[in-house]
Amino acid sequence: MAVVLLSIVVAMSKVVLISGASSGIGEATARVLAAAGHQVFLGARREDRLAALADEIGGAYAPLDVTSRESFQSFVDAAVERYGRVDVLVNNAGVMPLSLMSSLKLDEWDRMVDVNIKGVLNGIGAVLPRFTDGGHVVNVASIAAHMVMPTAAVYCATKYAVWALSEGLRQESENLRVTVISPGVTESELADTITEEFSASMMEDFRKVAIPASAIGDAIAYAISQPESVDVNEIVVRPTAQR
Numbered sequence: 001m002a003v004v005l006l007s008i009v010v011a012m013s014k015v016v017l018i019s020g021a022s023s024g025i026g027e028a029t030a031r032v033l034a035a036a037g038h039q040v041f042l043g044a045r046r047e048d049r050l051a052a053l054a055d056e057i058g059g060a061y062a063p064l065d066v067t068s069r070e071s072f073q074s075f076v077d078a079a080v081e082r083y084g085r086v087d088v089l090v091n092n093a094g095v096m097p098l099s100l101m102s103s104l105k106l107d108e109w110d111r112m113v114d115v116n117i118k119g120v121l122n123g124i125g126a127v128l129p130r131f132t133d134g135g136h137v138v139n140v141a142s143i144a145a146h147m148v149m150p151t152a153a154v155y156c157a158t159k160y161a162v163w164a165l166s167e168g169l170r171q172e173s174e175n176l177r178v179t180v181i182s183p184g185v186t187e188s189e190l191a192d193t194i195t196e197e198f199s200a201s202m203m204e205d206f207r208k209v210a211i212p213a214s215a216i217g218d219a220i221a222y223a224i225s226q227p228e229s230v231d232v233n234e235i236v237v238r239p240t241a242q243r
């Protein structure tokens with residue numbers, strides 16, 4: 001009986017790669033998924049944080065800069081070398097240096113495009129050839145994939161792009177599951193990337209109702225746990241108090 005139960009648990013356990021696992025939603029998702037019995041492989045640039053988290057929750061990690069195609073390729077290769085396969089990629093890494101467009105923070109626009117759009121594409125490009133039985137791409141977009149706000153024009157554009165890429169990928173694939181997770185305001189370090197004072201103080205007020213990052217991890221765990229024939233296309237999770 002114990003052997004049967006163990007083999008069911010092993011069959012349900014997935015190898016899940018998570019980008020941006022060194023803080024916020026990525027870190028919380030790693031905790032939720034590891035607690036649910038999945039094998040998590042963590043990626044980000046701050047390796048000290050990944051090492052501590054992997055040690056604590058029993059996962060593994062490799063350095064990852066999502067803006068580099070080569071880095072994402074090596075990250076996926078390292079996961080396959082360790083676990084023999086990849087079942088799920090959570091494209092979670094993102095930055096949000098909000099500002100008015102008239103402030104002309106062109107480098108920050110570039111960084112959002114590089115991390116939030118190209119980073120997701122690099123992940124998809126690296127992982128698709130490595131999926132064997134179907135596979136599952138979970139892209140973390142945002143409520144900013146559905147609405148545009150002042151100071152968030154470029155950020156919203158990147159998240160609309162993530163939504164469009166996900167939907168296109170889903171329509172093209174018969175046995176690949178694609179899920180968009182669109183969080184509302186969530187506890188994390190995301191607002192730390194804002195350099196414009198006006199936007200930073202606006203965000204401070206906006207973020208007062210933030211929900212714990214584990215709420216997003218729970219939504220990702222739900223999507224992953226569905227039967228292979230069920231593709232949860234999108235989940236929007238936001239604070240009850242958020243307008």
Ligand SMILES: NC(=O)c1ccc[n+]([C@@H]2O[C@H](COP(=O)([O-])OP(=O)(O)OC[C@H]3O[C@@H](n4cnc5c(N)ncnc54)[C@H](OP(=O)(O)O)[C@@H]3O)[C@@H](O)[C@H]2O)c1
Binds near residue numbers: 188
């Ligand atoms: N928190 C919210 O309210 C909210 C709402 C909607 C959507 N989101 C989305 O949720 C995702 C996670 O953000 P978060 O809120 O958890 O913020 P966070 O705490 O700042 O986490 C961002 C993660 O992205 C990683 N990252 C940034 N640039 C990277 C790069 N070039 N290569 C690899 N990793 C990189 C960071 O790791 P390193 O710096 O160590 O590389 C970090 O682990 C983002 O896509 C964000 O847009 C968040």
